[in-house]
Amino acid sequence: MAGGGGALEIPERQKRGKIVRRKKKKRIGFRIDLTPLVDITFLLLTFFMFTTTMLKPQIMEMRIPPEMYAKVEVRASELLTLMLTADNKLYWYKGIADQNNPPQEIPISKLRALAVEKNLEPTVKNRLITVLKISPDANYARVVEILDELNQAEIPITEAISKEVDEKGEPMKRQRKFTIAPLTEEDLKLLQGEGK
Numbered sequence: 001m002a003g004g005g006g007a008l009e010i011p012e013r014q015k016r017g018k019i020v021r022r023k024k025k026k027r028i029g030f031r032i033d034l035t036p037l038v039d040i041t042f043l044l045l046t047f048f049m050f051t052t053t054m055l056k057p058q059i060m061e062m063r064i065p066p067e068m069y070a071k072v073e074v075r076a077s078e079l080l081t082l083m084l085t086a087d088n089k090l091y092w093y094k095g096i097a098d099q100n101n102p103p104q105e106i107p108i109s110k111l112r113a114l115a116v117e118k119n120l121e122p123t124v125k126n127r128l129i130t131v132l133k134i135s136p137d138a139n140y141a142r143v144v145e146i147l148d149e150l151n152q153a154e155i156p157i158t159e160a161i162s163k164e165v166d167e168k169g170e171p172m173k174r175q176r177k178f179t180i181a182p183l184t185e186e187d188l189k190l191l192q193g194e195g196k
Contacts (some may be wrong), residue, residue, distance in 0.1 A: 080130045086137035115153035129177040
């Protein structure tokens, strides 16, 4: 079978007594262009990158005034004090703590309701200052829980205050006053004097 150009002979095969000739399959030459596939892949990749939720840092935004140590005259009746002790117990009192007004323990689950109630009292509405005194040995997670509850309390407080109007006839704006201070020896003596 030397020398080309002859017709291709297809071998014959017998199938149950019959002679069957194979038909030559026509091969169609084709080529796949992968350029659009690459474009689509990058489009999908960027789509999923932009729509996925990235891990957000667990931080809490707090604004601190530039004059941190300036003394401010405050009426005792406009002061709500929260104290977090080293054993992670939370106490509160309004005004000046003494024998007639001792600090009372409060669970964090009731802190939001207390903050709303005290901030919306008619005598101190929109003027109450909240002081959070924290022991250096207190659990940081507990502090974050307290701050979260106080922030959640701002929603109903702001709604109630915005329903009132000021002298100009515009809705009143919430003037939140909040500070963090260390728990002092005097505070601890006050708590120990109450047997806490």
